[in-house]
Amino acid sequence: MRSSSNPAFRNLPTGGGYGGYAGFGQPDQAGYQQAPPPLTSERPMTIDDVVTKTGITLAVVAATAVVTYLMQAWFLLFPAAIIGLVLALIITFKRMPSPPLVIAYAAVEGVFLGAFSGIIGTMVDRMTGTPGQGVVIIGQAIIGTIGVFAGMLVVYKTGAVRVTPKFTKWIVGAIIGVGVLMLFNLIMSFFTDGGLGLRSGGPLAIIFSLVCIGLAAFSFLIDFDAADQAIRAGVPAKFAWQIAFGLTVTLVWLYTEILRLLSYFNSD
Numbered sequence: 001m002r003s004s005s006n007p008a009f010r011n012l013p014t015g016g017g018y019g020g021y022a023g024f025g026q027p028d029q030a031g032y033q034q035a036p037p038p039l040t041s042e043r044p045m046t047i048d049d050v051v052t053k054t055g056i057t058l059a060v061v062a063a064t065a066v067v068t069y070l071m072q073a074w075f076l077l078f079p080a081a082i083i084g085l086v087l088a089l090i091i092t093f094k095r096m097p098s099p100p101l102v103i104a105y106a107a108v109e110g111v112f113l114g115a116f117s118g119i120i121g122t123m124v125d126r127m128t129g130t131p132g133q134g135v136v137i138i139g140q141a142i143i144g145t146i147g148v149f150a151g152m153l154v155v156y157k158t159g160a161v162r163v164t165p166k167f168t169k170w171i172v173g174a175i176i177g178v179g180v181l182m183l184f185n186l187i188m189s190f191f192t193d194g195g196l197g198l199r200s201g202g203p204l205a206i207i208f209s210l211v212c213i214g215l216a217a218f219s220f221l222i223d224f225d226a227a228d229q230a231i232r233a234g235v236p237a238k239f240a241w242q243i244a245f246g247l248t249v250t251l252v253w254l255y256t257e258i259l260r261l262l263s264y265f266n267s268d
Contacts, residue, residue: 042236049240050227053102057244058251060106061113068114077119080112088249097241105245109252117141120259124266137266141259148213148254152220161218163225171218178212201264209261216254223247 068076087105091098121134155161181198189195198208227243 042238044234045231045237045240047231049237050231050243053240053244054247057102057106057241057248060103061110061248061252064107064110065114065117066110068111069118072118073111074115074118074122076111077115080108080115084108084112091242091245097238097245099238099241102241102245106248109248113252113255116256117259120263124263127267133266137262138259140262141255144258144262145251145255148217148258149220149251152217153224156221156224161221163221168222171215171222174211175215175219178208178215181208199260201267206261206264209257209264212257213254213261216250216257219250220247223250 084105087101087108091101091105094101117138121138124134124137125131156163161167181196185195185198187195189199194200197204199205223243223246226246230239230243
């Protein structure tokens with residue numbers, strides 16, 4: 001199996017008792033690789049499992065986000081961000097998938113998104129002097145996130161962009177680079193106003209957000225491929241929770257970047 005740009009998929013089985021991923025079995029007459037029967041008594045994962053678990057996870061995110069937004073509990077932003085990071089690390093490095101942890105992560109991320117959306121929306125209302133403009137860009141960000149996800153799913157299913165090892169390495173390397181820049185920008189912001197300017201709302205911030213949106217979009221291709229290979233390999237159905245977690249991580253990142261970008265365009 002190719003490495004995914006999403007660390008959430010690092011614990012998907014890579015062979016052994018579950019048959020393996022890329023290159024398993026022998027080619028059939030049409031030249032395609034055939035997966036050997038799974039060497040496990042557990043029910044193999046299907047696309048329905050992935051869709052169902054992802055739907056449940058995103059429903060929890062949406063519910064807690066709406067509640068947090070309506071309660072205007074903006075103060076929960078940083079606590080939710082920290083708790084969400086801790087839960088994400090536990091889920092990522094935990095050997096077996098844990099549905100309760102994934103649901104807990106979804107709930108906390110929903111709180112984070114609700115608070116983040118509220119803060120950005122309030123800031124946009126204040127800067128534009130137009131009450132309700134913040135709600136408008138939040139709606140646009142949600143539609144944009146759904147649109148990018150659906151668009152990249154179509155791109156993957158049609159094979160318009162092939163997910164190759166080289167493609168994966170480029171995306172992973174770029175994401176690591178972006179992560180380092182984000183961290184350095186945060187550290188610099190403690191010493192200079194705006195840090196490196198990556199989140200200041202200027203031209204550099206706009207370019208940076210566009211890069212992040214592009215990376216998140218292409219990450220979906222790698223995540224879809226990882227999920228597809230897991231299904232073809234016949235891994236146990238419980239690993240659908242791990243895939244749901246990974247897709248949620250990418251969706252959360254994509255939404256926050258789109259909302260940031262829209263806020264820049266509505267700053268003045």
